[in-house]
Amino acid sequence: MPATPLALFVGMPGLELSPSEVAFFRETNPFGLFLFKRNLDNPEQIKRLVAQFRDAVGREDAPVYIDQEGGRVQRLDNGNWPLFRSLGDFGALARKDLETGKHALRLSSLAMGTMLSELGLGSGTTPVVDLARQDTHNVIGNRSFGDDPDLVITLGQVVVDAMLDVGSMPIFKHIPGYGRVSVDPHFDCPVVEASVEDMAGSDFRPFVALKDAPWAMVAHLVFTQIDKDRPASVSPVVCEMIRRDLGFDGVIITDCLTMEALSGTWPERVRAALDAGYDIALHSQGDLAASEAAAKAARPLSTQSLARIERAQKRLGSHRHDVQALHAEVEGIFRENGFA
Numbered sequence: 001m002p003a004t005p006l007a008l009f010v011g012m013p014g015l016e017l018s019p020s021e022v023a024f025f026r027e028t029n030p031f032g033l034f035l036f037k038r039n040l041d042n043p044e045q046i047k048r049l050v051a052q053f054r055d056a057v058g059r060e061d062a063p064v065y066i067d068q069e070g071g072r073v074q075r076l077d078n079g080n081w082p083l084f085r086s087l088g089d090f091g092a093l094a095r096k097d098l099e100t101g102k103h104a105l106r107l108s109s110l111a112m113g114t115m116l117s118e119l120g121l122g123s124g125t126t127p128v129v130d131l132a133r134q135d136t137h138n139v140i141g142n143r144s145f146g147d148d149p150d151l152v153i154t155l156g157q158v159v160v161d162a163m164l165d166v167g168s169m170p171i172f173k174h175i176p177g178y179g180r181v182s183v184d185p186h187f188d189c190p191v192v193e194a195s196v197e198d199m200a201g202s203d204f205r206p207f208v209a210l211k212d213a214p215w216a217m218v219a220h221l222v223f224t225q226i227d228k229d230r231p232a233s234v235s236p237v238v239c240e241m242i243r244r245d246l247g248f249d250g251v252i253i254t255d256c257l258t259m260e261a262l263s264g265t266w267p268e269r270v271r272a273a274l275d276a277g278y279d280i281a282l283h284s285q286g287d288l289a290a291s292e293a294a295a296k297a298a299r300p301l302s303t304q305s306l307a308r309i310e311r312a313q314k315r316l317g318s319h320r321h322d323v324q325a326l327h328a329e330v331e332g333i334f335r336e337n338g339f340a
Helices: 019-028 043-057 087-096 098-119 149-165 196-200 205-209 236-244 266-276 288-297 303-314 323-336
Strands: 006-010 030-034 068-070 171-175 215-218 251-256 280-283
Touching (some): 043 098, 087 149, 098 149, 171 205, 251 303, 280 288
Parallel strands (some): 171 215
């Protein structure tokens, strides 16, 4: 097993690791595992799977992450866990009453983060701090708090702080911003023609204001005024801009590199993302052969990346809360304020 983990998250197809998958993880030592609904059945099964992965790579703290934002993007939704409201719902509540919205969002984030931590899942890769305008593609939609940068900043900070408090890694996304996309990057490559000055006054603002967050996820879209030839997730120019102009020095992981916004083979995309300067490539497709190919294209985490990861880990708290009680309290707040 390589001494330093690969700068790579991979997926898997089932509810437990096969002997071949265990051998793959043991041999290649990818930094983390990214799970989807296909991998998540019940609490005991998830805990076993997390332990199985960590045993295979020989690291007790090896991260296992999922997408758990609330609303239509929550993988724990099969009836074994409470269903959480979308960030857009909290944005709507906060526009009616800011303090009430912040309070409800903190309670919900504490509940969700506690739930994840108790399962051994280290992050729900949230919050989304992209701006959602009227013409923004629904791939963002109510996953976002809204179109007001100030409100997005305020509520994004609430999620970051609450998740850190309960030991769940907040990952804000999708830096430097999906707010102007008109197509779904799962199927096509969005192209943004806006000037850097225009975006700096709006789209980039949440990422600058929240630059002290520990992790970020980078977007798959072309900013023609920054790098007309490459999507942000494989662009050294965009990576440098994020570090220099947006001031973000936390861990940057790519969005899943199997999305159709990108070109080239999947291993080529992994290599391009790491060549661009991002810390970790996300390749969560799940097929063992694809993961093996991605691992061959990856490289060990750099010294800088390891330092960023260590700084982030030191910020995690260990508080726990009553998930069901907090969730019920949040739902009561919404009902009291006229929300269904």
